[in-house]
Amino acid sequence: MNDTFVTQTKTLIDELKAVCASYGLGNDGNEFKIISQVFLYKFLNDKFAYEVKKLKPELATSDNWEADIAKMKDADYQLLQFQLGESTAFLKPHQLIGYLFNRQEEPDFAKRVDDTLIDIAVSNNDLFAVKTEDGQKIQLFERLTEYVSSKRDAFAKALFNKLTLFNFENIMGEGFDFFSTIFEYLIKDYNSDAGGKYAEYYTPHAVSKIIANILVPEPTSNVTIYDPSAGSGTLLMNLAHAIGPDKCTVYSQDISQKSSNLLRLNLVLNNLVHSIENVIQGNTMTDPYHKQNSKLRQFDYIVSNPPFKLDFSDDVDTLNKKENKARFFAGIPNVPKKKKESMAIYTLFLQHIIYSLKEGSGKAAIVVPTGFITAQSGIEKKIREKIVDSKMLAGVVSMPSNIFATTGTNVSIVFLDAANKGDVVLMDASNLGTTNKEGKNQKTLLSPKEEDTIISTFTNKEAIEDFSVVVNYESIKTKNYSLSAGQYFEVKIEYIDITAKEFESKMHDFENNLETLFDKSKLLEKEIVSNLKTLRYD
Structure with a gap:
């Protein structure tokens, strides 16, 4: 994973949050909508640029590729839509970030930005809309600058000034680890x-x-x-x-x-x-x-x-x-x-x-x-x-406490497999991990090695002392259907070889100790009775 790109992307997110804060939206419920949708617009814009330049390599070396595609004939531009494939939002020249950035000094810039986002959402609705249970479609974008009560044009300009500082085109080839890190940070x-x-x-x-x-x-x-x-x-x-x-x-x-x-x-x-x-x-x-x-x-x-x-x-x-x-x-x-x-x-x-x-x-x-x-x-x-x-x-894996920082509830993971008619793995991983402070809460973190141990032990159906057991369905039934690994661990009894003479000596010591304890018990009992009588008369 490219650390430089991670840092640049996180900086972009921080800058967008700073803009929201400076316009009174810090910790506001609408801040999330603005940050996530502006970030998504930026990503879709750069993804479009990345794919278009693959189709037309000459654009990659152009001083102003956005101006060049704006000069394309309508029929040729529409052909791009079919060549791009289904995973890329299709944007028109006037919907690109560069086009809008160059017009931020024109009147009603905020309205232009909002209109553009809505137009993108409508034209890409079939691909990017989320549906409700009754079939209604939730569009990709909203009119974001309307969440600011005043100075909407200035707010829109501030956002766009941040969007031009970083280009996602350079990281389109990054994998899941990169984008999962960015998403978590976002x-x-x-x-x-x-x-x-x-x-x-x-x-x-x-x-x-x-x-x-x-x-x-x-x-x-x-x-x-x-x-x-x-x-x-x-x-x-x-x-x-x-x-x-x-x-x-x-x-x-x-x-x-x-x-x-x-x-x-x-x-x-x-x-x-x-x-x-x-x-x-x-x-x-x-x-x-x-x-x-x-x-x-x-x-x-x-x-x-x-x-x-x-x-x-x-x-x-x-x-x-x-x-x-x-x-x-x-x-x-x-x-x-x-x-x-x-x-x-x-x-x-x-x-x-x-x-x-x-x-x-x-x-x-x-x-x-x-x-x-x-x-x-x-x-x-x-x-x-x-x-x-x-x-x-x-099988079942019982996790360490506080694996979720937001809840103190101990959790387990139940694994189902309709094809598993054989042995079942029950694992107690509650003693793994190290505890760290996360805000006001404690959180337990597993090391990569510990994660791999859980995965390999489960996958290979290994029985490890005080950690995992492999049992059959009938054994589970005899334990009242308990899925707790601890109830299946073997009770260890240690045996020591001693001679008959050593045995007699130990038994003699036990008897003497018992007699001494009984004598002490009788004396204590008499003392308690005496104290009770004294308290009663007092």
Whole structure:
């Protein structure tokens, strides 16, 4: 990964944030929209330039390539659209950054910028729009300068002055590691959803890497991958990277419009534009969108870091409808009387994932609270019985505490594999990692070596003392369907060879010690009785 480009890209993001702050938008809810969409416009502009120059090499050496393509005949320019392919937004000469930059002193520059962004969004709507569960399309861009209450022209100029300082054309060949680093940096100040629903926007790199590598130990192609609580798509991007962007199609759903926009940006950065049409903003539990032949679609791979607890009380009647009985086979979690927000919603996502997994071959990985793997009754127990009795469990990895800095809940990763009829791997990785301070929270970080140890141990089905066990389905049933590795570890008893004479001597010592302890106990008892009598008379 090119450190220079990383630094330059991060600097661009910081500069855009500084502009927003200087115009009163620092920590404002709209700052995220402006930063992410301006960044995306810059990336699409430079991606267009990169692809056009590959088609017409003479433009790469031109002093002003934008002026040169503006002189092209309309028919020739339109031909470019077909030659570019589906992953590149098609821009017209007057929509390019250079064209707008040269007109920033003209009246109503902010309006010109907003009009341009909307025109780009409309003309590329079929490729870049995110859909809602009822079929409406959410466009690529909004009228961004309208979020500033005054000095809109100056604000637009300030943004464009930053966009010309750095060129993405030089890093189009960089891979997933580069763009995942940039994406994490871009959203780090907006990685929360106060009052919203569904999962965190960003799943820790260690968790994403472990999941992707365990699910895809060897090459595969032409597969579907799905996340019913996608957030920003971190799990999906890592999984797609392990498979290959051109070898998989991404499907997702999340109730948050913010997270859907983040996922769209992530797909653009990672050469998965062909999957944007499958990004759905909507409630997966009440209105699952992805269907095939009028039934819920089944997927080759499913990943999810669902919300653990959330108030879904308004949806209980819908969830309990007859058409959902098969999907929610273990039942709907109770709504707590006092704290509705403590409803164990993750159990619904788990059941939905099991129902959406391709029969006989599907694989999945779900982040769950560790309490799930040992619960003795209720929905949790029924779900474990289902995956064990159906022989669709690959294993469980219990992670270190604070692997997520934003929650103190201990988590485990449940791996499903509809094809695994043999042994199951149960792993206790809770003692790995080092603890670091992240803001006000503690966070446990795994080293690359520790991540690789988890992956290789699981993949190779290795039994390592006090770390992992390999068990069969029948053994799990005898342990009341517990998926905790610790309950399967062997109890170690140490034996020491001694002679009969040594044995008699040790027993004699034990007897003497017991007699001494009994005598002390009697004296203590008499002292207590005496003190009680004295207190009573006093």
